[in-house]
Amino acid sequence: xxxxxxxxxxxxxxxxxxxxxxxxxxxxxxxxxxxxxxxxxxxxxxxxxxxxxxxxxxxxxxxxxxxxxxxxxxxxxxxxxxxxxxxxxxxxxxxxxxxxxxxxxxxxxxxxxxxxxxxxxxxxxxxxxxxxxxxxxxxxxxxxxxxxxxxxxxxxxxxxxxxxxxxxxxxxxxxxxxxxxxxxxxxxxxxxxxxxxxxxxxxxxxxxxxxxxxxxxxxxxxxxxxxxxxxxxxxxxxxxxxxxxxxxxxxxxxxxxxxxxxxxxxxxxxxxxxxxxxxxxxxxxxxxxxxxxxxxxxxxxxxxxxxxxxxxxxxxxxxxxxxxxxxxxxxxxxxxxxxxxxxxxxxxxxxxxxxxxxxxxxxxxxxxxxxxxxxxxxxxxxxxxxxxxxxxxxxxxxxxxxxxxxxxxxxxxxxxxxxxxxxxxxxxxxxxxxxxxxxxxxxxxxxxxxxxxxxxxxxxxxxxxxxxxxxxxxxxxxx
Numbered sequence: 001x002x003x004x005x006x007x008x009x010x011x012x013x014x015x016x017x018x019x020x021x022x023x024x025x026x027x028x029x030x031x032x033x034x035x036x037x038x039x040x041x042x043x044x045x046x047x048x049x050x051x052x053x054x055x056x057x058x059x060x061x062x063x064x065x066x067x068x069x070x071x072x073x074x075x076x077x078x079x080x081x082x083x084x085x086x087x088x089x090x091x092x093x094x095x096x097x098x099x100x101x102x103x104x105x106x107x108x109x110x111x112x113x114x115x116x117x118x119x120x121x122x123x124x125x126x127x128x129x130x131x132x133x134x135x136x137x138x139x140x141x142x143x144x145x146x147x148x149x150x151x152x153x154x155x156x157x158x159x160x161x162x163x164x165x166x167x168x169x170x171x172x173x174x175x176x177x178x179x180x181x182x183x184x185x186x187x188x189x190x191x192x193x194x195x196x197x198x199x200x201x202x203x204x205x206x207x208x209x210x211x212x213x214x215x216x217x218x219x220x221x222x223x224x225x226x227x228x229x230x231x232x233x234x235x236x237x238x239x240x241x242x243x244x245x246x247x248x249x250x251x252x253x254x255x256x257x258x259x260x261x262x263x264x265x266x267x268x269x270x271x272x273x274x275x276x277x278x279x280x281x282x283x284x285x286x287x288x289x290x291x292x293x294x295x296x297x298x299x300x301x302x303x304x305x306x307x308x309x310x311x312x313x314x315x316x317x318x319x320x321x322x323x324x325x326x327x328x329x330x331x332x333x334x335x336x337x338x339x340x341x342x343x344x345x346x347x348x349x350x351x352x353x354x355x356x357x358x359x360x361x362x363x364x365x366x367x368x369x370x371x372x373x374x375x376x377x378x379x380x381x382x383x384x385x386x387x388x389x390x391x392x393x394x395x396x397x398x399x400x401x402x403x404x405x406x407x408x409x410x411x412x413x414x415x416x417x418x419x420x421x422x423x424x425x426x427x428x429x430x431x432x433x434x435x436x437x438x439x440x441x442x443x444x445x446x447x448x449x450x451x452x453x454x455x456x457x458x459x460x461x462x463x464x465x466x467x468x469x470x471x472x473x474x475x476x477x478x479x
Contacts, residue, residue: 004085006186009039009206012052013199015189018207019044024179029095029326029362030316038182041207046174046215049203053145053172054221056200061142061170065119072116072168074195079109086187090156091317093181095325095362096280098317101156107444108160111460114444115168118465122169135476140469142170143247144223147216149209149237150185151228152178152328153283159185161448161459162226162249163202169468171224172201174216180328182206213237220244224468227251228285231408231453249457249467251285251449253382254410257403258288259425261396262296264415268437270304273388276413276439278312278366281324282386283332286411286433286442289383290372291390292399298392302370305388306351309366314357324386326362333362336385342377343369343389353386380406396421404430409451413439 007023008015017023018039025034039045079086087101094101124139148162155177166173177185185204192202205212216222217240224247227237231253241248258276260269276288293301317325327333333356340354353367364386372378372389379389393399403412412431416422422436432450435441442448447458457467 004082004187004190005036005089005183006190007036007038008186009041009045010186010189010202010204011045011049012203013193016045018042024206026093026180026182028092028316029328030318031361035092036183038186038206041205042211043215045207046205046212047219049174049205050145050147050215050219050221052200053174053203056172056198057142057145060172060198060201063170065122068168068170069116069120071196072112072119072164075167075191075197076109076113076116078191078194079105079112082191083109086156086184088318089183089187090181091325093183094152094155094317095328096317097322097325100280101317104154104157108156111157111160111444112164114460115164115465118462119168121462122465122469124471131477133477133479135479137474137476139472139474141472143468143470144171145174145221146171146224146226146468147174147176147222149176149213149216149225149227149229150178152180153280153285155181155184156188158228159188161464162228163188165459165465165468166224166226167197167201169465171468173203174222175202175204176209176212176216177204177206179206179209214240217241217246218244222246224248226457226467231455234455247467249449249459250455251457251459252410252453252455253408254285254287254450254454255289255380255382255406255408256286256411256413256431258291259399259403259412259414260291260293260297260301261399261414261416261418261421262294263417264297265417265437266297266300266304269415270301270308272413272415272435272437272439273305274308277388278309278324278386281327281364283328283384285382288388288413288439290379290403291388292393292402293390294399295392295394298390302351302368302390305390306368309368309386309388310352312366314359314363314365324366327364327385328362330362332385333364336364336383336387339378339381339383339385340367340369340387343372346373346376348372348376348389374402374405382408396424400425400428404428407453410454411435411450
């Protein structure tokens with residue numbers, strides 16, 4: 001693991017420390033032990049990384065799509081070859097079970113492969129001219145230097161969705177991984193070098209989010225910023241992007257409803273709820289936040305979900321058979337405790353869990369709360385933890401209204417046996433991602449992104465590549 005666990009930052013093809021020599025400890029959330037340190041970089045280091053990317057842009061953008069596609073294939077193959085090592089690093093710094101980490105790493109390779117293939121199909125067009133003797137055409141071009149700011153909950157796959165399309169399109173990148181999980185991002189720097197990307201094309205920084213982010217937003221040489229994180233930080237970045245008129249992609253907060261109708265396959269719905277709620281200890285932007293169950297099957301669903309949640313193996317992610325790991329830090333654990341207490345104070349009935357796990361540390365017991373109501377904080381706030389509040393509803397119209405009653409619009413799930421209802425939900429749900437009788441709905445081929453306060457832009461699909469390309473129109477006359 002030592003060759004991929006880098007404790008330096010990558011600027012212009014050189015691994016270096018922070019200018020002032022300061023470092024940040026990175027800890028394993030399952031036991032609090034220090035895994036290693038990373039440089040505490042700031043504005044000066046960021047300015048140099050941006051300058052390196054800007055200098056590398058003309059030559060890298062001039063590479064043919066065949067050359068860039070080959071680099072992407074090289075990188076995808078290296079990620080796959082090193083999947084076990086990358087998964088172990090991810091679990092140590094983030095906490096999720098090793099099987100989930102391995103799945104995330106392989107998903108990352110799939111995104112890189114997809115964008116390496118999709119760039120070969122990034123066509124312009126010839127437009128029929130309304131004038132004689134003229135040809136009208138559009139062409140696609142890389143936007144320029146891209147800055148990518150990635151979160152701690154999926155430190156590999158979130159990077160793949162940003163670095164993949166940027167590199168495929170011909171854009172050098174400056175990457176700022178989350179301080180809690182920097183090693184997964186730094187490992188990508190090692191693999192990008194091995195894959196053959198030229199110096200300056202991939203730059204990876206760790207350190208002060210405010211200093212690095214400030215330098216990125218202030219730089220006119222950064223032409224696009226792609227960010228995954230909270231809506232509040234996204235709003236701040238959007239304001240900062242205005243001064244230099246940067247392109248932005250924002251994948252922000254969520255408050256996903258999970259709707260179960262009386263005619264649903266109950267077993268399938270419970271299976272889906274377990275995945276959608278408790279994967280990564282509920283620390284996902286698209287996990288079910290509010291579970292709405294129609295009155296006719298409410299009691300049966302609640303009973304089965306509580307039984308399944310009670311049986312989950314809570315353990316360090318590196319341990320065999322672990323199904324739920326720790327919360328990422330003490331602040332996350334404290335927030336979960338506050339939200340559960342608020343729900344109890346307002347009449348919620350805790351069927352299982354409801355407190356920190358007996359293992360201690362940052363572990364929280366899988367929790368199911370019946371009789372949830374709109375007045376509870378869990379209804380409007382993103383829980384980001386293993387807590388499942390369950391609400392009862394009577395009619396389809398009521399279920400849809402409750403599901404849409406939020407400022408967010410990232411993901412929504414519904415279980416029903418009625419085909420007509422499935423299409424009505426597809427029309428009526430105000431969400432960018434909708435799963436009907438499915439919760440594992442994300443793949444490189446689809447456009448991932450939300451509506452309303454959940455962001456703008458797409459990651460994945462041809463749309464995810466198009467966000468890193470500019471369209472030029474040319475009119476040629478005198479023909």
